[in-house]
Amino acid sequence: MMDFNLKEIITVGMVLFAVIDIVGSIPIIVGLRAKHGHIESEKAALVAGLIMILFLFIGEEFLSLIGIDVHSFAVAGSFVLFFLALEMILGIHIYRDEEASSASIVPLAFPLIAGAGTMTTLLSLRSQFHTVNIVIAIILNIILVYLVLKSSGKIERMLGKNGLGVIRKTFGVVLLAIAVKLFAANVKDLFV
Numbered sequence: 001m002m003d004f005n006l007k008e009i010i011t012v013g014m015v016l017f018a019v020i021d022i023v024g025s026i027p028i029i030v031g032l033r034a035k036h037g038h039i040e041s042e043k044a045a046l047v048a049g050l051i052m053i054l055f056l057f058i059g060e061e062f063l064s065l066i067g068i069d070v071h072s073f074a075v076a077g078s079f080v081l082f083f084l085a086l087e088m089i090l091g092i093h094i095y096r097d098e099e100a101s102s103a104s105i106v107p108l109a110f111p112l113i114a115g116a117g118t119m120t121t122l123l124s125l126r127s128q129f130h131t132v133n134i135v136i137a138i139i140l141n142i143i144l145v146y147l148v149l150k151s152s153g154k155i156e157r158m159l160g161k162n163g164l165g166v167i168r169k170t171f172g173v174v175l176l177a178i179a180v181k182l183f184a185a186n187v188k189d190l191f192v
Contacts, residue, residue: 008133009133033153080111
């Protein structure tokens with residue numbers, strides 16, 4: 001297995017960890033759990049991992065098949081992140097899905113964990129690293145996502161309501177900055 005490279009796995013893993021930002025998403029996860037009740041950690045992690053691995057292999061072809069380029073996909077994803085960030089910062093509720101019994105798939109697995117930022121990152125990583133190393137890095141990140149999802153209740157109790165509020169607003173601003181960066185990096189390519 002010549003393509004296996006620990007350094008590549010660590011590099012890709014760190015990039016994906018930063019983009020997925022599961023630690024920064026804890027306030028969103030707690031909020032979703034408060035709105036929808038139980039979050040199925042296994043289901044959310046597995047679906048997010050499956051989406052990421054599928055997109056790694058067929059993402060670019062799928063987007064071109066439906067007539068969407070990667071940059072348009074990234075700009076659309078930046079809007080989703082933007083609105084999630086506004087919810088966090090302003091304490092408003094934009095996402096409403098009265099019929100959903102769980103938030104495990106939408107918006108948790110997609111677009112929060114396996115969103116447009118993650119997808120576009122995977123496409124750019126594919127051009128730089130061996131696929132086997134990217135898949136291993138995805139699996140390692142999904143294990144971490146699962147552990148954070150599973151212990152979100154404990155983390156919430158440990159931080160308390162005020163601590164959670166501070167983290168929610170702080171990471172809301174970080175998420176807003178990521179949305180703006182994703183938008184700015186891709187919007188110029190829409191007009192080329």
